[in-house]
Amino acid sequence: MDFNDTPEEAAFRKEVRAWLDANATRKSDDKASFRARNDDPELLKKAKAWQDKKAKAGYARITWPKEYGGRGGSPILQVIYQQEEANYLVPLGFFDIGLGMCIPTMMAYASPEHLQRYVKPALHGDEVWCQLFSEPAAGSDVAGIRTRAERDGDGWVINGQKVWTSGAHYSDYGIIITRTDPNVPKHAGLTMFFLSMKTPGVEVRPIKQMSGGANFNEVFFTDVRIPDSQRLGKVGEGWKAALTTLMNERLAVGMPSGGLDVDELMELARDTDLEDGPAIRNQQVRSKIADWYVQQQGLKLTRYRTLTALSKGQTPGPESSIIKIVAAPKMQDMGAFAMELMGPAGIMKEEVPHAAGFQAQWIGGAGFRIAGGTDEILRNIVAERVLGMPADVRVDKDVPFNKLTRS
Amino acid sequence: MNFDFSDDQKLLKEQVRKFLTDKCPTKVVRRVLDGNETHADEVWKGLVELGVPATGIPEEYGGLGLSPLELCVIAEEMGRAAAPVPFDTSVVLATEALKLAGSDAQKKKWLSELAAGKAIGTLAIAEGPQPPKPRGIRTTFGGGRLNGKKLPVADGEAATFAIVLANTGGQGDRAVSLVLVDLKQAAVTKKRVETIDPARKHAELTFKDAAAELLGAEGEGWRTLERLYDAAAVYFAFAQVGGAEAAMWMARDYALQRQAFGRAIGSYQAIKHKLADCYVKLELARSNAYYGAMMLTDGGSDLPLAAAAARIAATDAYDFASKENIQTHGGIGFTWEADTQFHYRRARVMALALGGPMAWKDKLVSRLEQKNAA
Numbered sequence: 001m002d003f004n005d006t007p008e009e010a011a012f013r014k015e016v017r018a019w020l021d022a023n024a025t026r027k028s029d030d031k032a033s034f035r036a037r038n039d040d041p042e043l044l045k046k047a048k049a050w051q052d053k054k055a056k057a058g059y060a061r062i063t064w065p066k067e068y069g070g071r072g073g074s075p076i077l078q079v080i081y082q083q084e085e086a087n088y089l090v091p092l093g094f095f096d097i098g099l100g101m102c103i104p105t106m107m108a109y110a111s112p113e114h115l116q117r118y119v120k121p122a123l124h125g126d127e128v129w130c131q132l133f134s135e136p137a138a139g140s141d142v143a144g145i146r147t148r149a150e151r152d153g154d155g156w157v158i159n160g161q162k163v164w165t166s167g168a169h170y171s172d173y174g175i176i177i178t179r180t181d182p183n184v185p186k187h188a189g190l191t192m193f194f195l196s197m198k199t200p201g202v203e204v205r206p207i208k209q210m211s212g213g214a215n216f217n218e219v220f221f222t223d224v225r226i227p228d229s230q231r232l233g234k235v236g237e238g239w240k241a242a243l244t245t246l247m248n249e250r251l252a253v254g255m256p257s258g259g260l261d262v263d264e265l266m267e268l269a270r271d272t273d274l275e276d277g278p279a280i281r282n283q284q285v286r287s288k289i290a291d292w293y294v295q296q297q298g299l300k301l302t303r304y305r306t307l308t309a310l311s312k313g314q315t316p317g318p319e320s321s322i323i324k325i326v327a328a329p330k331m332q333d334m335g336a337f338a339m340e341l342m343g344p345a346g347i348m349k350e351e352v353p354h355a356a357g358f359q360a361q362w363i364g365g366a367g368f369r370i371a372g373g374t375d376e377i378l379r380n381i382v383a384e385r386v387l388g389m390p391a392d393v394r395v396d397k398d399v400p401f402n403k404l405t406r407s
Numbered sequence: 408m409n410f411d412f413s414d415d416q417k418l419l420k421e422q423v424r425k426f427l428t429d430k431c432p433t434k435v436v437r438r439v440l441d442g443n444e445t446h447a448d449e450v451w452k453g454l455v456e457l458g459v460p461a462t463g464i465p466e467e468y469g470g471l472g473l474s475p476l477e478l479c480v481i482a483e484e485m486g487r488a489a490a491p492v493p494f495d496t497s498v499v500l501a502t503e504a505l506k507l508a509g510s511d512a513q514k515k516k517w518l519s520e521l522a523a524g525k526a527i528g529t530l531a532i533a534e535g536p537q538p539p540k541p542r543g544i545r546t547t548f549g550g551g552r553l554n555g556k557k558l559p560v561a562d563g564e565a566a567t568f569a570i571v572l573a574n575t576g577g578q579g580d581r582a583v584s585l586v587l588v589d590l591k592q593a594a595v596t597k598k599r600v601e602t603i604d605p606a607r608k609h610a611e612l613t614f615k616d617a618a619a620e621l622l623g624a625e626g627e628g629w630r631t632l633e634r635l636y637d638a639a640a641v642y643f644a645f646a647q648v649g650g651a652e653a654a655m656w657m658a659r660d661y662a663l664q665r666q667a668f669g670r671a672i673g674s675y676q677a678i679k680h681k682l683a684d685c686y687v688k689l690e691l692a693r694s695n696a697y698y699g700a701m702m703l704t705d706g707g708s709d710l711p712l713a714a715a716a717a718r719i720a721a722t723d724a725y726d727f728a729s730k731e732n733i734q735t736h737g738g739i740g741f742t743w744e745a746d747t748q749f750h751y752r753r754a755r756v757m758a759l760a761l762g763g764p765m766a767w768k769d770k771l772v773s774r775l776e777q778k779n780a781a
Contacts, residue, residue, distance in 0.1 A: 001411070001476065001697070001701040002410075003408055003409075003410060004408070005408070009408075262775075266775065266779065280772070280776070283765075286769055286772040289775070290715075290767075290768035290769075290772055291719070293716065293771060293775060294720045294723075294771075297695055297698070297716050298690075298691035298692070298695050298720055299691075299694075301410070301694035301695060301697060301698050302690055302691070304408060304410040305411065305694060305697070307408045307410070308409055308410045311408045311409070319690045319693075319694070322687045322690045325683075325687050326687060326691065376676070376680070378683075379676075379679065379683035379684070380679060380680075380683075382683040382686050382687070383679035383680065383683045384679070386683075387655075387682055387686060388659070388663075389659065389662065389663065389673045389679050389682065390663070390670075390671055390673055390674040391674070392674060392675075392676065393674060
């Protein structure tokens with residue numbers, strides 16, 4: 001057992017590092033330089049330039065076939081590139097949904113002409129894509145969407161509303177799941193399309209989150225007309241297409257998480273005076289530090305197991321399905337506990353070292369437990385797919401969509 | 408990245424699993440639980456034939472000279488089967504103690520006998536109430552004679568020799584030493600003690616001027632014990648992972664079959680989420696155990712931290728899976744006839760054997776502090 005690269009992996013890592021050194025600035029070890037994406041328009045411009053540079057060098061999508069600008073490389077090479085890139089000050093995050101989910105769905109369903117037109121600009125960062133799935137009344141139960149697409153001559157007219165659409169405010173295109181037949185049970189009446197976000201009738205309104213950020217949007221569709229050629233898959237087979245999209249939601253492994261962790265919590269506990277001495281000497285504090293360390297290590301090592309399978313060219317086991325189930329509540333709980341250690345000043349945004357960081361985790365954790373699959377849905381998935389337990393009874397399974405009780 | 412066992416090691420694991428499925432099904436565990444025998448001797452003899460006790464013993468002492476990784480995969484299967492044999496005691500604790508601290512002569516004699524299945528060893532630390540600590544050990548050793556009483560001693564009746572923590576008169580942590588004592592002498596009395604897990608028999612050992620010898624240097628007992636516990640924590644973690652996995656699947660199988668309110672209870676989220684949590688804890692434990700195995704194999708400097716993390720995660724996973732297995736079964740799971748009890752009992756025995764989670768969490772943070780200071 002070891003954490004070493006194979007000779008080919010080591011050679012690739014060296015090549016990537018040399019290229020990154022020549023084209024980007026290495027981060028200092030200061031964790032403050034790990035910054036989530038924000039809405040600075042300059043940042044998007046910089047991100048597009050970086051994406052173009054990457055694409056030209058052949059690093060933008062290593063696993064894609066060469067004809068689409070990839071290198072036909074194995075997933076472990078993609079991970080190695082991402083691991084290395086994370087050590088540099090480069091703007092990331094704008095293209096993950098487009099290249100990770102939308103374009104792979106296009107590859108599965110779009111015409112050769114459309115692929116010719118759209119893949120390259122997406123890969124080079126000229127055009128950004130978003131995924132229009134969730135709706136106000138369809139979150140975990142995404143097949144319950146209500147946005148309608150109705151036939152109109154040789155095209156379709158879309159009316160409805162999407163929500164939680166990441167990056168819609170800077171996206172050029174999107175893939176959208178719509179209801180084309182409300183007279184059949186919910187999964188059967190769906191159809192997928194792609195469209196320009198500049199199509200008349202599309203209106204994007206940012207959502208301000210509890211954390212203060214605004215990465216998500218509401219997107220309204222009012223009599224939006226699109227040609228039938230923008231349909232992805234057959235009419236009524238939108239659910240199948242959506243599953244293709246969601247299956248591509250993986251491979252987020254191998255990325256360093258950044259942010260504050262047990263090291264900073266220990267630092268805080270060392271510097272905090274409780275009545276009976278430094279907090280680090282308190283057994284309750286030690287017990288919590290130990291639990292979170294075991295989780296932190298466990299997640300890192302679980303990723304290494306997944307990477308091992310990728311490195312050997314095998315399909316990873318289901319072990320990585322635990323990562324968000326553990327990481328999200330840990331972020332929230334550890335943030336809250338760190339604030340408690342600070343005493344009443346734990347609510348203040350300044351003065352106390354690390355206060356802002358732990359507060360951000362406490363707030364962000366609340367969102368992370370919901371985004372991309374709630375804690376509860378993820379447990380269902382583990383129970384059903386890993387442990388082979390039955391799906392819940394679905395009272396809406398055979399009922400036409402327009403006969404369902406609605407919230 | 409090669410953070411996995413090799414194909415050969417996986418094959419070995421399958422062989423041991425097959426052997427235990429055939430020779431050590433739950434009815435054997437039940438037989439020992441209900442009966443008087445000290446352990447399932449036919450299973451033990453079969454394991455000796457397979458070379459299990461010889462696995463980690465160097466070839467020069469008649470062993471197979473395999474790496475800790477091989478012993479880890481075996482431990483996982485022993486835990487899965489909740490095998491009523493002196494594996495933790497003889498193959499892990501006594502063997503590792505000899506490897507860590509034994510003189511060449513001691514290794515020649517005892518490791519060879521262990522490898523050949525002629526000896527069964529155990530470790531005798533506790534002396535009744537109060538967690539063991541250097542200043543509390545009343546058993547004494549001097550002039551080649553051992554005096555005192557140890558309990559509970561796992562496999563104390565089956566064992567032919569014991570490694571005993573005894574006071575040798577030094578100061579502080581140096582008050583105690585490890586002492587090797589042949590149990591086949593009249594100066595040693597063995598008496599069974601009842602415990603929460605009758606499938607793993609424990610005993611009280613009384614020494615009255617028993618002939619014994621130091622294992623390792625005088626005054627080094629506590630330090631050697633800490634190192635021994637680090638290695639043992641990793642092997643125990645694998646056994647706990649195996650046990651946790653067995654309990655989890657036992658609960659899953661029952662949840663698929665048991666109907667309530669018109670459907671399988673396994674279709675209710677209250678059950679699904681509970682078992683999903685078993686899986687989450689299991690995989691956290693497995694990943695931490697793998698790292699412990701890697702550190703054990705490389706003699707890595709990160710072993711103390713890795714061992715503590717493996718120990719904490721695996722104890723949590725086994726405790727949780729074994730108790731929720733009973734809960735998933737409902738009333739039938741609380742009967743003497745149900746197999747659920749084996750893992751519930753074994754989980755607690757294993758949790759306490761090397762010191763409980765509270766002690767290991769404290770150790771883990773101390774080790775983190777040391778690492779960060781370095």
